[in-house]
Amino acid sequence: MKDKIYVHVADDHKILIEGIIAVINTDKEIEISGYSLTGKEVVDWFDNKNNKADVLILDITMPVLDGFEVLKHFNKKGIFLNVIILSSYDDIKIVQEMLKLGCKGYITKNNAGEHIVDAVKAVANGEQYFSNDIKNILLKSITSKNIAVGDTPNSFLIDTLTEREIEVLKLITKEFSSTEIADVLNIAISTVETYRKKLLKKLNVKNSVGLAMYAVKNNIV
Amino acid sequence: MKDKIYVHVADDHKILIEGIIAVINTDKEIEISGYSLTGKEVVDWFDNKNNKADVLILDITMPVLDGFEVLKHFNKKGIFLNVIILSSYDDIKIVQEMLKLGCKGYITKNNAGEHIVDAVKAVANGEQYFSNDIKNILLKSITSKNIAVGDTPNSFLIDTLTEREIEVLKLITKEFSSTEIADVLNIAISTVETYRKKLLKKLNVKNSVGLAMYAVKNNIV
DNA sequence: ATTTAGATACCCATTTATGGGTATACGTGT
DNA sequence: ACACGTATACCCATAAATGGGTATCTAAAT
Structure with a gap:
């Protein structure tokens, strides 16, 4: 067959x-x-x-x-x-x-x-x-949280985040503002804002909350 | 025994x-x-x-x-x-x-x-x-993502949120802006902003991302 | 009857975030 | 040599969020 x-x-x-x-x-x-x-x-x-x-x-x-x-x-x-x-x-x-x-x-x-x-x-x-x-x-391993959910299949195929983008994303989830992130990473605020834009676009979310939710769903944090 | x-x-x-x-x-x-x-x-x-x-x-x-x-x-x-x-x-x-x-x-x-x-x-x-x-x-249901992870057990609501506050919080996690929330709930934008302030204070977080993270950690979403 | 908690709404001002660009510099691989 | 991805940084403008007030109405509790 x-x-x-x-x-x-x-x-x-x-x-x-x-x-x-x-x-x-x-x-x-x-x-x-x-x-x-x-x-x-x-x-x-x-x-x-x-x-x-x-x-x-x-x-x-x-x-x-x-x-x-x-x-x-x-x-x-x-x-x-x-x-x-x-x-x-x-x-x-x-x-x-x-x-x-x-x-x-x-x-x-x-x-x-x-x-x-x-x-x-x-x-x-x-x-x-x-x-x-x-x-x-x-x-x-299945506890009261983060149960496996059937997502968009092969969602890893979408845009890969760069190391730096992930770094920024992690700081965003820690409630850091762009100014604070710039401080921590020793880069310009404008650069952090560039990363935010790229993240919003790559992950197709509307705002920082969307970034945080993405990070949670994808075990980045 | x-x-x-x-x-x-x-x-x-x-x-x-x-x-x-x-x-x-x-x-x-x-x-x-x-x-x-x-x-x-x-x-x-x-x-x-x-x-x-x-x-x-x-x-x-x-x-x-x-x-x-x-x-x-x-x-x-x-x-x-x-x-x-x-x-x-x-x-x-x-x-x-x-x-x-x-x-x-x-x-x-x-x-x-x-x-x-x-x-x-x-x-x-x-x-x-x-x-x-x-x-x-x-x-x-276990796909390429969102595998179960053992978290903080039983971290329930500390400062109790009101029904309306939880409603607003849920919409925030769905990436809604204050304007959109006001629209959905049929209340003034200023009212939504009042809820945001109360949520920030009650949950002791710095910004909307903090609210979203709290909601995730506490199974509100 | 009076207090209290909750939902609602506005004032003010400042800070952040978003959305559109462009641009330089560096390293990898073709 | 040249393209490509990555990290960096700035311009502009607008939208949104934050932080501090005050205030009214209602329903439930004391």
Whole structure:
């Protein structure tokens, strides 16, 4: 009923890649179209237009570029991949950061074998997939606030803020006026006002309150 | 090893309350200390200092005051209860709203029987509890953004705001200017500005951004 | 009956923010 | 060599917000 699912695997341990290939080869629907041992290789592989993959299985700890940097790179380029994080980290902060960066699945290495095929099929199908331990820590993290809300899909694809813009934005949320921000950052008030204008435009909000609300919604503060 | 867990049940269907009592009575650790058929009754029951419960099982659809309003009332009063929502709604928006209002558990009526005892014990113990279907929709809702983050627990309203002040505050967080707020509420701009002054003073913040941040931190929005 | 809290509205003046430009300087990558 | 993004800074004008008052009306509480 549908084409094969092509998968690219990235992990700095060759043996783990071989394991994943072995597992995935047991399923006729899925095929490995490439693999990488460093983040740099991943980026380069996808830069080549001849290479294509429906799903990227991505380790976090890798030489040259780590998993975070790889996703940031793709986000910046506006490249939208179905990414499954395969990591031994089960720290909530890391999982959240990866979700913010747009990953669609997250499985831990402990029980990768039993999950990998299902995970690949799920994310290739536009769904999300988490291994049970990740599910648990995600649920635990749900408190009385800041519940996940289905936003504009892939809203990370919009205008990326520069470091300085984020710096200004953070100070705005701390109730600083332009004068005070200029003081703290040692720049002219006019410059701060330039940043305010850029922020308003990039984030498409009406005023400083909108900036603050954006910052909150997007975990910038 | 520990005292009994006292539970108050609120649902407008008497038969459902009876069912819950029957289920809960099978467990020696838990005891029903009261029940209510409307939201108003719940509020009144807890207003009486002689009444106490460790856990409140709360329906959403109820006459006089619904579940949302009951939780809002307790939040406003600074009353902190371990609340389990028992509802037939499994809409993500509703679950999220209830979590924002501070509920500690959420189970659907489909499979209440098999979950109710575990849920009560969990929330009485300070943990969270969700039935499997709720777990699933919560996980589904986790997108690339707005992941749950553990905040300051129970930071309720200090200086009580009036209804009108809260109304204005909410509009401020929606990026409305004073002119627009005056328009929406059909009052003079000068009146809106009076509210802004009062809000700034009561909440002890410097500007509108401070108001917005306060509103977010305190679940007003 | 009198106080109190809340909603409403205006006066004044000053400070900030917004919206439209333009412009220079620096570094990266093609 | 040149384009591009980023950080910086200024011009202009208008809109909005802030900070200090005072004041009236109503409903609820004492």
